[in-house]
Amino acid sequence: MTTHQPPEHPDFLWRNPEPKSSYDAVIVGGGGHGLATAYFLAKNHGMTNIAVLEKGWLAGGNMARNTTIIRSNYLWDESAAIYEHALKLWEILPEELEYDFLFSQRGVMNLAHTLGDVRESIRRVGANKLNGVDAEWLDPQQVKELCPILNINDNIRYPVMGATYQPRAGIAKHDHVAWAFARKCDELGVDIIQNCEVTGFLKDGNRVVGVKTNRGTIHTEKVGLAAAGHSSVLAEMAGFRLPIQSHPLQALVSELHEPVHPTVVMSNHVHVYVSQAHKGELVMGAGVDSYNGYGQRGSFHVIEHQMAAAVELFPIFARAHVLRTWGGIVDTTLDASPIVGTTPVENMFVNCGWGTGGFKATPAAGLTFAHTIATGTPHKLNKPFALERFETGALIDEHGAAAVAH
Ligand SMILES: Cc1cc2nc3c(=O)[nH]c(=O)nc-3n(C[C@H](O)[C@H](O)[C@H](O)COP(=O)(O)OP(=O)(O)OC[C@H]3O[C@@H](n4cnc5c(N)ncnc54)[C@H](O)[C@@H]3O)c2cc1C
Numbered sequence: 001m002t003t004h005q006p007p008e009h010p011d012f013l014w015r016n017p018e019p020k021s022s023y024d025a026v027i028v029g030g031g032g033h034g035l036a037t038a039y040f041l042a043k044n045h046g047m048t049n050i051a052v053l054e055k056g057w058l059a060g061g062n063m064a065r066n067t068t069i070i071r072s073n074y075l076w077d078e079s080a081a082i083y084e085h086a087l088k089l090w091e092i093l094p095e096e097l098e099y100d101f102l103f104s105q106r107g108v109m110n111l112a113h114t115l116g117d118v119r120e121s122i123r124r125v126g127a128n129k130l131n132g133v134d135a136e137w138l139d140p141q142q143v144k145e146l147c148p149i150l151n152i153n154d155n156i157r158y159p160v161m162g163a164t165y166q167p168r169a170g171i172a173k174h175d176h177v178a179w180a181f182a183r184k185c186d187e188l189g190v191d192i193i194q195n196c197e198v199t200g201f202l203k204d205g206n207r208v209v210g211v212k213t214n215r216g217t218i219h220t221e222k223v224g225l226a227a228a229g230h231s232s233v234l235a236e237m238a239g240f241r242l243p244i245q246s247h248p249l250q251a252l253v254s255e256l257h258e259p260v261h262p263t264v265v266m267s268n269h270v271h272v273y274v275s276q277a278h279k280g281e282l283v284m285g286a287g288v289d290s291y292n293g294y295g296q297r298g299s300f301h302v303i304e305h306q307m308a309a310a311v312e313l314f315p316i317f318a319r320a321h322v323l324r325t326w327g328g329i330v331d332t333t334l335d336a337s338p339i340v341g342t343t344p345v346e347n348m349f350v351n352c353g354w355g356t357g358g359f360k361a362t363p364a365a366g367l368t369f370a371h372t373i374a375t376g377t378p379h380k381l382n383k384p385f386a387l388e389r390f391e392t393g394a395l396i397d398e399h400g401a402a403a404v405a406h
Contacts, residue, residue: 022219030054035181036366042188045374047297055197059178071169086364089323099180108169139218229329233354248298256280
């Protein structure tokens, strides 16, 4: 791994048009998922008279606040299928979008600290292999070879008993991903409208026919909700409930360092995960703050716990400094899997519940959600994630693979 400056931006990224009075479809939320959805609606389904409405600035939600870990080593077939599809898209998207967003396949390690962890991890490696996902089980010595700064002594609070490793996993530069999608959307004719908050919906009986915004009413035949932490707020405006809880989730970075951390290391047990950004910052994240909230900030004790754990696993971090901390609002579900598909309101569709781990899914979420919006039917990859599963009981419990999710 080398540290380097991100590439220069193109001179022009996107227009800032005034909202029109009507569109064929409106996407609510200008994060990665909303932008990817608009891109695939335009590219794959020829729907170009569409708008992405964003209440703040583009990617100001979780999109540019996440720690950018991309992997596909989830346990169940349904999850492996959609996350692996996303990983394959990440591999071709820089060329397709003509934008270098520094996708770096430096591998992701998930540490095991207990016998229970070891059994669960080895089972997951087996399941991954059956699903064509690259996965390996590493013993502590192999862990040390891949990441020499990790403390693998067995006399620490959380001894490293091994790790799963996905070599094709890695990180990307999140804001560049958003700009890459936005630029292509703009080229295809999509209107990206910032500072445009959806405040309500127009309905004809049970059918959505428009959205009310702080910049006027917009008529439309189709609405796609891609609002992450605010999904349940929007659903309530539309007259239905989502089984979502919104929590703060925090992350932080250190000052710039020489390359010391060649891969991505996650520890579900310790609730910490670390990578080194392209410029050299150590990027770390923690578990969610346990209370519900809509503030893009969290509590200090969570960061403190995260630091204590990180220093234990990586003793050399003791001399690094925290430069910046921040928080996002993550939309968590009961089974740690997303909700994608139709809603009880006709012509209104939802893509949410990606919680602490939806960045990695961005391209596949957008591609499949676009299919659902354009055709009114599920895509085979998002079908298992329909809202109805909370009534039928066909849950896809990914707490093991998702735990710290990222
Ligand atoms: C600290 C942190 C670390 C994370 N780390 C990872 C990681 O390493 N890997 C990973 O895969 N995932 C990670 N995630 C999760 C990931 O960021 C999210 O799952 C994903 O970004 C959600 O999709 P999105 O990008 O579209 O969301 P967002 O970027 O949050 O987009 C939703 C948008 O909707 C807008 N909106 C809300 N209400 C309205 C309204 N009424 N009108 C108009 N617009 C509205 C919001 O302003 C927001 O911009 C992390 C999240 C956080 C917070």
